Amino acid sequence: MSRPVLIFDFDGTVALGHGPVFAYAAAVDEAAGLNGEMASKAAEMIAAGTDNGAIDAYDLVRMLAVEAGAGPEALDLGYKVSRAQLGTDQAAILAPIGLAAFLGQVDAERILITNAPEDRLAEAITLLGLDGCFDRVLSSGGKPDGLGRLIDELLAADQKRRILCIGDIWRNDLEPAHARGLDTALVGGWGSEKRPATYQAADVAELLPQIQAWVGQ
Template identity: 40%
Template sequence: MRPSIVFDFDGTLAVGHGPVRAYARIAAETAAEGYAERVEAELARYDAGESAYRDGYDIVGSLAADDGVAPEVLEAAYQRSRDALGTPLAPVETADGLDALLTELGRHARLVLATNAPETGIDRVLRAWGVRDRFDERRFTVGKPAGLTALVARLLEDGPVLAIGDIAEFDLVPALALGADTALVGATAAGAQHAQLPVTMRGRSLAALRTEIETWAATAASSSPAPLGTGTGTER
């Protein structure tokens, strides 16, 4: 029996609006005048924790759709932006000391990367960060939220699970429903829209929750294999 930690990628491990802006630049080719400015204004609101959108990709896609950009055009723009992931056209950053964090967590838990994004570009980024091989499993185009339910249910058969992500509906709610623990990260983690969500821990970034996550892994590894209960936990 071994605990598992499930990491989202965009907005959780990978931070910064580089890929989102790459997506927006392509979408702007067919959007209405002023589209780029509207995207930037909404991204600023998101960073301030004041946006109702799920994330930057939701902002880009929703505003473009409002301008009449067709779904197939948006899908092509998204795919092109993912092709550039981790390059100067779509730069991303991660938490300082990620390799050390994953190394420590891997002593106690199975580490799983689970993202709705395609594999394109992600392995390149993980290799650049030196952490690709820290994950026991890497799952792409998972189809969250439903796909996360199946994954977490399987992992819970082996021990406690902690799901970490920035979009509650996709990354955490399916895990909560199964009794897993959860960590909400990102600019909107402390926002009113998530105030009643009974996550185990929440913070503005993965780095802000490092101590809590390490404690969870060590405790889960030494305790009963039954899933740990959720609670309001800590906030940073």
């Protein structure tokens, strides 16, 4: 029988902290010549937990930037600049407590899939203390559709394979699994819209006992 599969998202799930989002806001603000106003507003709204219907903090920054007059070029450049800063003092991140130890001993296939590009992803994983903790790392994953394709690939090899998807954005990280009748774990408190999930907690650290129990079923 195939080992169970744990599929993790990166930003907001494995890599915690608002540093990368604030770096994105600052870079877009500068690229669009907004004099710091949009970045300041974004920081205030994120701190207050005001989502304005955005699917995540990056989407909130995008919405605010467009409202302030930023065009696609400024958004694209801002994102590229912020990803080049990933894991630095300008875009600090940290791992959930206990995640490295858990991934080091769990008897499951461990996959990381992110929509972010490859830029500094390996360095960020090292910084988080997660070197060697994933069997596969997939950048530019094109979620949600890319996650659906990954799941279908896994199920094509073994239709009875147990899969648990773990992430902070329901639409991107969990919906493809939910649509296929698979288990899901929603982490974080972003967004006002409630969505179904097998497990739910403030962060991955809280969920580790439940994930361990799921693997051992």
